[in-house]
Amino acid sequence: MAEIQIWIITLYKAVTSYWREGTHNRLLGQLILHNIIYLTCGLIFSLSVILTTAFVKAYYGFMIVKFVRIWQVTVHASLVTRMCRGLWKADQRRTLLESLPPHLEC
Numbered sequence: 001m002a003e004i005q006i007w008i009i010t011l012y013k014a015v016t017s018y019w020r021e022g023t024h025n026r027l028l029g030q031l032i033l034h035n036i037i038y039l040t041c042g043l044i045f046s047l048s049v050i051l052t053t054a055f056v057k058a059y060y061g062f063m064i065v066k067f068v069r070i071w072q073v074t075v076h077a078s079l080v081t082r083m084c085r086g087l088w089k090a091d092q093r094r095t096l097l098e099s100l101p102p103h104l105e106c
Helices: 002-019 026-055 058-099
Strands: none
Touching: 002 026, 026 058
């Protein structure tokens, strides 16, 4: 239940930061985007573990839950790596734009 609340609060922050403030901060956009993706995947994996535990027989359910947990760790590690690369690229773009002379900026 707490994961759903965190997901809703993060989604609310994403909506308010984009439409209310009017300024588009690349770092904030990257953080919110990757945070929503990360939380959504975590929520899906948690629901799959709960449903598997509830509806599948004990022996098979244990095997499926173990498989889902291994995939959960793998997917989360991949998402964290993707987030770090996205933040690094956003920082590189900012650095590049700051190094341009004022008359060449977009």
